[in-house]
Each structure stands twice: as C-alpha cells, then as structure tokens.
Amino acid sequence: MNILRVSPVIGFICIFLGNYFFNDIIGKCLLIIGIIILIASYIYLTRKFLLDRKKYPELFNIIQDLMKSYSLDRVKVLIWPFGFNAFAISFYGDTLIVTKELLEEMNYNEMKAIIAHEFSHLYHRDSVLVLALVLIFLAPFLFVITFFIPKNQIISLPSAIAFFISLFILIYGFKIINWIKIDQELGSDREAVLHVNSYKDLQNALFKMYNYIDRKKRRPTRVGAIFTGFDYISEYFFGTTHPRLKERIEHIEFAGKIRASMESQ
C-alpha cells in the first residue's frame, strides 16, 4: 500500500484515537500528531501533484481556456495518481483534482467537457454548500455520542431518544444532501454543454467513464453478491450522489437543444 495514499487516513485515525484518550497525555500527543500529519500530507501532496505544464500541455490549455470563459482567475489543478475521476473543491480557493488514469483515457474534447463540468461546480461553489450541510446534519449525532450519552446513563430513555433523533437527522440529512447533489450534477452537465464544442463531447466522456468503471468490475463471488445488498440498502436510505447515466445523457441532449436554439436566435 502506498504511504502517500494512506497518510491522510493515518492522520484522521490519530485524531480520532487522540480524542478518545483526550484526558491523558497519550491522547493529547496523538491529537497533535494527527493534526501535524494531516497538514504535512496536505502541503506535500498538493505540491507533488500540482499540474506540470510541460507534461500535460493539452490539459493546461483546456484549463486556461475554461478559466477565461468561467471568469475564474486562480484554479489550482492537481493530477492525482490513484482512482478514475475528477473533483472540484472550493472550500479555500478553487482546486480541481483530475486523476492520471482519467487523463489517459479521454481525448481532448472529452477531457474539456469533463473539466467544463467540474468548473461549473467550482463556479457555483457546490462543495461549500455540501460541506456545510454535512457538518450541520452530522453535528447533533456527534454531540449526542460524544457528550450527551456519556453524561447520562448509556442505557436510559433520554440517551435512547437523543440517539434515535440524531440518527434520524443524520440519515435524512444525507438523503437531502444527495438530492441536492443530483441537482448540482445535472446543473453542471447543463452548464458544461455551454462551454464545449458539442454536447456530444460530454456524452462520449460519460459513456467512456461508465464503461471503464464497468470493465474493471469482475463477476462477484457468492459472498460478494450478498454484500452488494449493502449498496442497495445504503441507496434506499441515503439516495445516490449522481443521477443515472440515462438521465444524464438525456439531460445533456436537452441542454444541447437549448444551446442550439439560443445560437439560432
């Protein structure tokens, strides 16, 4: 396992353990070590994987182009060596993360369509809203398990009521967040269509992405098949972050029609 990949996880584990031993010196040390690991790995990873203009001139051009058309003047771009995806984060400044494999798989126009979609997320600061809602819906649950229950008896009526109410807020909260995320995805698809040559570029990119992910999947074992049940259960309670492929493809075509009618006026 790559140490770079797990260093933020180690940081979070240290903070988590440190929080539970908070009253003694080991807990405090762990907490500080965890925070240091997180900050160090953030600084190291963001420098190491920063987009190299000479290595990826086409991507650099795409970014320059889209920065102009979205009127964004500073976007940090990271080329991530793991996974197959692209992310847009705007908590502090605007950061775009594109994985290496995704870059290798897509042609110029498809890549531009994907980046145009991510730029829409950046422009609207979609990640800020999502993070705020995660914190709001998670806060009651964290409060109950860290402070409320230890202060009351663990098996008591107030503990049980507080636990189930906060759990309900958490589950329902994530359902609401995913409902918003689906709308953000459709909105970003629609906006991307306005920034690329043809809406078909985005459709092709999505086909490629979904096919690539399917190709990687092997036939599940019997136990594996049973475990896929957890995905269905989670989807049932929490919903999904992305619309179904069919919905996206149809929506993109619809956006293409709107663009064509705007251009013909």
Ligand SMILES: [Zn+2]
């Ligand atoms: Zn998206």
